[in-house]
Amino acid sequence: MIKNKFVNKNYLWLSSISTLIALVVSIPLLYLLFRAVSHDGFIELIFRERIFWITLKSISLVISVTFFSIVISFFLAQFLTKSDVPFKKLLTILCCLPIVIPSYVYGMVFVHLLGPRGKVFQILNSWNLIDSFPDLYGFWGATITLTFLSYPYVFLPLRAAMISLDDSFEDASRSLGRGRIKTFYYVTLPLLLPAMRSGGLLVALYTLSDFGAVALLRYQTFTWAIMNMYNGAYNRISAAALSLVLVFFAILILSMESYLKGARNFFSSSSTSSSSSLIQLDNKKWIIFLLILLVPIIGALIPIIGLLTWLIKGIIYGDVIDFNFSTIFTSLKVSFLAAISTMIISLPISFFAVKYKNKFSLLIEKISYIGFGLPSIVVGLSLVYFSINFLFPIYQTTAVLIFGYSVLFLPVGVSAIKSTLVQLNPNLEDASRGLGYGYIKTFIKVTVPLLMPSILAGSLLIFLLTMKELPLTLVLSPLNFKSLPTSIWAYASEAFFASAALPALILILLSGPASAYLVLKKNNIDVRG
Amino acid sequence: MKKLFLIPLSVFAILMFACAGETEVVEVTKEVVVEKPTTVEVVKEVPVMTEKVVEVEKEVVKEVEVEKKYKPLVIYSGRKESLVGPIIQAFTDATRIPVEVKYGKTGEMAATLMEEGDKTPADIFYAQDPGGLGSVEDMFAVLPSSITSKVPDWADSPNQKWTGITGRARVVVYNTDAITDPATQLPDNLYDFIDPKWKGKIGWPPTNSSFQAMVTGLRLVWGEEKTKTWLEGIIDNDVKVYAKNTPTVEAAGAGEIEVGFVNHYYLHRFLKAETESFAARNYFLPSGGPGSVVLVAGAGILEASDNKEAAERFMEFMLSTTAQAYFANEIYEYPLVEGVNKSYLLPDLSTLNTPDIDISDLGDVEATQKLLQDVGALP
Numbered sequence: 001m002i003k004n005k006f007v008n009k010n011y012l013w014l015s016s017i018s019t020l021i022a023l024v025v026s027i028p029l030l031y032l033l034f035r036a037v038s039h040d041g042f043i044e045l046i047f048r049e050r051i052f053w054i055t056l057k058s059i060s061l062v063i064s065v066t067f068f069s070i071v072i073s074f075f076l077a078q079f080l081t082k083s084d085v086p087f088k089k090l091l092t093i094l095c096c097l098p099i100v101i102p103s104y105v106y107g108m109v110f111v112h113l114l115g116p117r118g119k120v121f122q123i124l125n126s127w128n129l130i131d132s133f134p135d136l137y138g139f140w141g142a143t144i145t146l147t148f149l150s151y152p153y154v155f156l157p158l159r160a161a162m163i164s165l166d167d168s169f170e171d172a173s174r175s176l177g178r179g180r181i182k183t184f185y186y187v188t189l190p191l192l193l194p195a196m197r198s199g200g201l202l203v204a205l206y207t208l209s210d211f212g213a214v215a216l217l218r219y220q221t222f223t224w225a226i227m228n229m230y231n232g233a234y235n236r237i238s239a240a241a242l243s244l245v246l247v248f249f250a251i252l253i254l255s256m257e258s259y260l261k262g263a264r265n266f267f268s269s270s271s272t273s274s275s276s277s278l279i280q281l282d283n284k285k286w287i288i289f290l291l292i293l294l295v296p297i298i299g300a301l302i303p304i305i306g307l308l309t310w311l312i313k314g315i316i317y318g319d320v321i322d323f324n325f326s327t328i329f330t331s332l333k334v335s336f337l338a339a340i341s342t343m344i345i346s347l348p349i350s351f352f353a354v355k356y357k358n359k360f361s362l363l364i365e366k367i368s369y370i371g372f373g374l375p376s377i378v379v380g381l382s383l384v385y386f387s388i389n390f391l392f393p394i395y396q397t398t399a400v401l402i403f404g405y406s407v408l409f410l411p412v413g414v415s416a417i418k419s420t421l422v423q424l425n426p427n428l429e430d431a432s433r434g435l436g437y438g439y440i441k442t443f444i445k446v447t448v449p450l451l452m453p454s455i456l457a458g459s460l461l462i463f464l465l466t467m468k469e470l471p472l473t474l475v476l477s478p479l480n481f482k483s484l485p486t487s488i489w490a491y492a493s494e495a496f497f498a499s500a501a502l503p504a505l506i507l508i509l510l511s512g513p514a515s516a517y518l519v520l521k522k523n524n525i526d527v528r529g
Numbered sequence: 530m531k532k533l534f535l536i537p538l539s540v541f542a543i544l545m546f547a548c549a550g551e552t553e554v555v556e557v558t559k560e561v562v563v564e565k566p567t568t569v570e571v572v573k574e575v576p577v578m579t580e581k582v583v584e585v586e587k588e589v590v591k592e593v594e595v596e597k598k599y600k601p602l603v604i605y606s607g608r609k610e611s612l613v614g615p616i617i618q619a620f621t622d623a624t625r626i627p628v629e630v631k632y633g634k635t636g637e638m639a640a641t642l643m644e645e646g647d648k649t650p651a652d653i654f655y656a657q658d659p660g661g662l663g664s665v666e667d668m669f670a671v672l673p674s675s676i677t678s679k680v681p682d683w684a685d686s687p688n689q690k691w692t693g694i695t696g697r698a699r700v701v702v703y704n705t706d707a708i709t710d711p712a713t714q715l716p717d718n719l720y721d722f723i724d725p726k727w728k729g730k731i732g733w734p735p736t737n738s739s740f741q742a743m744v745t746g747l748r749l750v751w752g753e754e755k756t757k758t759w760l761e762g763i764i765d766n767d768v769k770v771y772a773k774n775t776p777t778v779e780a781a782g783a784g785e786i787e788v789g790f791v792n793h794y795y796l797h798r799f800l801k802a803e804t805e806s807f808a809a810r811n812y813f814l815p816s817g818g819p820g821s822v823v824l825v826a827g828a829g830i831l832e833a834s835d836n837k838e839a840a841e842r843f844m845e846f847m848l849s850t851t852a853q854a855y856f857a858n859e860i861y862e863y864p865l866v867e868g869v870n871k872s873y874l875l876p877d878l879s880t881l882n883t884p885d886i887d888i889s890d891l892g893d894v895e896a897t898q899k900l901l902q903d904v905g906a907l908p
Binding site: 048050051053054108111112115116117118122137215216218220224225227228230231232233234235236239313314317319322377381384385388389392395396471474475477479480481482486489490491493494495496497498499 | 603609610611612629630631632633634635636637639640641643644645646648649650660661663664735736737738740741769770771772773775776778779780783784785795798799801802803804894895898902905907908
């Protein structure tokens with residue numbers, strides 16, 4: 001009886017806090033509805049043949065990028081956790097690097113180097129080795145770019161899941177007579193599915209919302225149509241109407257994700273997970289090594305080389321390279337604050353979703369994801385409208401900017417915490433309470449320490465995403481605000497490549513250690529207790 | 530239980546940390562005042578004419594007093610800092626009026642202004658093109674004629690709400706390996722690019738607002754039918770669609786396309802970055818017409834501004850010979866004020882045979898959007 005009362009009280013608290021957060025993060029959605037309502041020709045704008053075609057293009061890109069991200073991540077995670085491939089740690093760190101590269105930078109460098117008449121073609125052609133180069137523009141170019149930029153969203157949770165995968169489940173399955181393939185299908189895959197799903201969801205939404213890379217790779221998606229409304233037609237009402245369609249797709253993706261039924265909860269009872277011996281690769285060792293290395297080469301090395309050539313060329317030709325060192329500090333500051341504040345609001349949402357699985361908590365969780373599927377300019381403008389009307393005293397302060405990042409990146413925090421929380425053995429918390437700790441004390445003394453690795457991982461991911469976020473920064477930032485991404489953009493979009501390359505390289509350089517930490521730290525702690 | 534306080538505490542700490550940035554404004558004003566004595570010192574170093582030195586000193590002191598009262602001028606700039614940053618700094622140096630700038634894309638800054646409405650902190654909106662200015666025209670105050678009279682009649686809005694500051698010509702950028710003799714190989718007007726011999730060789734950035742302004746120009750001069758035929762002809766020629774001007778020019782330089790329809794000044798950035806070896810040049814269509822329309826980047830003062838005097842001084846400064854010469858020589862745009870020379874690299878404005886169109890008419894993007902959608906150039 002007493003226990004029930006407690007549970008209800010907790011439920012009430014958690015649900016009201018989560019509802020409040022969900023309301024705040026649905027500002028972009030409410031704003032879009034509010035704007036789109038004032039659009040006269042809404043139906044005529046949306047239901048046109050060309051809109052149908054670009055919708056199809058968007059959807060096929062989302063499917064292919066998500067698919068390839070999962071395939072690549074599975075391959076990487078499998079060999080980097082379960083085999084004896086050499087330089088495992090270094091490879092793992094390198095494999096996380098692409099996430100720090102802004103998509104507009106990647107798109108630019110990709111075209112510059114690997115376009116049909118790019119630098120690679122020019123060099124090979126001048127040596128008479130080739131006389132044509134595959135045209136990577138369009139669907140495949142966009143797929144390659146976005147896949148190699150966003151697979152870490154899947155790779156990171158998948159790798160964590162594989163590390164904590166208790167081999168005793170697989171061993172048990174095999175000892176009961178199931179073969180390798182059947183064991184994989186019935187035991188391993190269901191255990192890995194939550195990680196693939198949450199990562200895949202982020203990749204899908206990211207692909208839906210990306211503009212920089214797809215535009216530069218000349219693949220016209222839905223977001224491209226929205227950006228035309230802002231920058232060509234100066235029509236924010238039509239932009240809102242089109243964005244509303246994007247929300248519809250985001251919801252579609254979100255409901256598909258819940259439809260894919262995951263594993264029933266398996267909780268390990270042993271205190272340490274047992275891992276059987278690593279797969280011996282023997283003479284194939286170096287082939288696998290090179291295959292793995294190819295991924296960060298495409299995802300990180302190519303853009304770094306491209307940026308370096310711009311910088312060096314600029315120095316040789318005596319360009320004046322403008323660089324303002326305070327941009328580094330500004331970027332670090334806002335990214336740090338964004339990471340902390342986003343994680344704070346992620347906690348109640350993920351707890352509510354995991355601990356009280358019902359339709360309402362599911363709805364709240366899904367709402368928190370929608371912003372991620374929208375072009376960040378839309379989220380930015382909705383918050384301009386909201387904060388100038390309701391938060392005027394702090395309008396155009398860093399506080400509002402941090403608020404904006406938190407709305408945008410909330411799903412990253414939620415998915416990081418949730419992926420561990422679902423695996424957390426509830427017996428541990430019950431034991432704590434059984435030993436006389438209250439709910440709050442149990443939360444602080446038991447649950448949070450157990451979640452710490454994933455809280456850290458989530459914070460770092462948000463930190464990295466904030467470091468490179470551009471459109472939201474431009475509209476919500478205080479006056480005179482200068483950070484690394486705004487400097488990159490200020491020079492790159494006017495073709496001052498050398499001056500754009502320096503802040504871009506610094507951005508990558510600064511983000512590198514963070515991603516290294518992301519990898520190395522997670523190894524040491526067994527999150528399931 | 531104790532640690533529970535950490536959560537509200539950290540939220541509070543974040544807010545404090547975040548708000549800490551806002552005190553900077555005060556510091557800026559202080560700095561300016563401190564800088565002053567050095568100016569005085571420099572004057573003092575001149576040993577002759579003691580009387581005059583005293584006079585100058587008095588003036589300086591007065592200026593310092595006045596300067597404390599200056600509110601910072603807030604500019605929303607749709608033009609990048611790499612282009613206008615130095616000249617905005619020069620404005621502050623010359624007038625001692627501190628400036629706070631928000632940089633962004635013209636379309637996004639215009640949308641921000643529309644969302645902000647009367648509450649906007651902005652005093653000035655400096656936009657890349659007439660469409661951007663036209664979209665927020667309702668929010669602008671009427672400019673004094675002392676400002677608008679500095680530019681030719683075609684280069685400001687008829688209701689005096691905004692004025693052009695510099696001109697930017699539409700050109701055909703071509704690859705110099707494929708087109709070795711532009712005078713014979715390229716048509717003398719834009720229309721003839723629908724000839725099937727250009728199939729697969731043309732690039733354009735249809736979402737770019739300057740491009741759309743040019744299409745508006747085509748509609749005004751050629752009429753709807755001819756413009757539609759032209760657009761369809763170019764699309765039938767398998768035109769390659771680029772994100773904006775810069776990648777189009779890059780593609781022309783790389784030989785991905787033979788010709789592209791762009792603004793004139795991007796080429797000069799590439800020539801600077803890649804030296805003369807960059808394999809593209811601009812072609813100013815000899816017979817002119819709507820294909821070589823001159824667009825403007827310009828600015829207006831927000832009606833909601835409570836700092837209009839400083840804003841007007843800014844507009845005057847942008848149309849001064851100093852600023853106009855900067856735009857001409859540093860970023861290769863056409864000066865609009867008489868008596869300032871264009872860069873020697875550019876042909877004279879009068880030789881471009883630009884059509885007789887009022888620049889503000891090019892801001893009417895709605896019908897152009899519709900047409901571009903109908904022919905399939907835009908979604």
